[in-house]
Amino acid sequence: xxxxxxxxxxxxxxxxxxxxxxxxxxGGERSKVxxxxxxxxxxxxxxxxxxxxxxxxxxxxxxxAASDQWETKSISFVPKSNGNVNLCLMGTINKPGAPxxxxxNIKVNGxxxxxxxxxxxxxxxxxxxSGWGKAQRIAGGAADGNQYVLANHVxxxxxxxxxxxxxxxTVTFQVKNGK
Ligand SMILES: [Ca+2]
Numbered sequence: 001x002x003x004x005x006x007x008x009x010x011x012x013x014x015x016x017x018x019x020x021x022x023x024x025x026x027g028g029e030r031s032k033v034x035x036x037x038x039x040x041x042x043x044x045x046x047x048x049x050x051x052x053x054x055x056x057x058x059x060x061x062x063x064x065a066a067s068d069q070w071e072t073k074s075i076s077f078v079p080k081s082n083g084n085v086n087l088c089l090m091g092t093i094n095k096p097g098a099p100x101x102x103x104x105n106i107k108v109n110g111x112x113x114x115x116x117x118x119x120x121x122x123x124x125x126x127x128x129x130s131g132w133g134k135a136q137r138i139a140g141g142a143a144d145g146n147q148y149v150l151a152n153h154v155x156x157x158x159x160x161x162x163x164x165x166x167x168x169x170t171v172t173f174q175v176k177n178g179k
Pocket of ligand 1: 105117143144148
C-alpha cells in the first residue's frame with residue numbers, strides 16, 4: 001500500500017496524472033516579429049519554437065496544467081518589431097481525440113480581444129477567430145458571460161493581434177479542463 005502511494009506521488013510530481021495541459025502559442029512568423037519571453041503565471045513553461053531553427057524566436061509556446069476549475073492565468077512577451085502576431089489557443093497533444101481545454105475571457109493588456117469572451121457566433125462559426133480543426137462554442141458554465149470554447153492542438157483557435165516594438169504584451173485568460 002505504502003509503495004503504491006509513493007508511486008502515485010511520484011507520478012503526480014511528474015505531471016503524468018494531470019489530465020490535459022493548455023498551450024498558447026504566440027506566432028510572429030508572418031510579420032517576422034522576434035519575441036522575447038517575459039513573466040508568466042506560476043508553473044507555466046515558456047519556450048521558443050526550437051523546430052523553427054534560426055527563426056525560433058518568432059514563435060513562443062506557453063504550456064501549463066489545467067484543473068477542473070476555471071483559473072485565471074497570464075503570459076507576457078515583448079515583440080522586437082512592429083507587426084501582427086497570432087494568438088493561438090491550443091493543447092499539447094497533436095492527436096485526434098485528444099482532450100479539449102476550455103478557454104474564456106481572453107484579454108490583451110487588460111482589454112478583451114475581439115470576441116474574447118466568445119459570446120458572438122452562430123452554429124460552428126466563432127466570430128473574429130479563425131484556426132484549424134473544429135473548436136466548439138459551449139453555452140453555460142462559462143468563466144465570463146454565457147459562452148466559452150473548447151480547443152486543443154487539433155482544434156485550435158487563432159486571432160491576430162497588433163504589436164509594437166518594445167511594448168510588453170500581457171495576455172490573460174481563463175482555462176480549465178474540457179470534457
Ligand atoms: Ca464567455
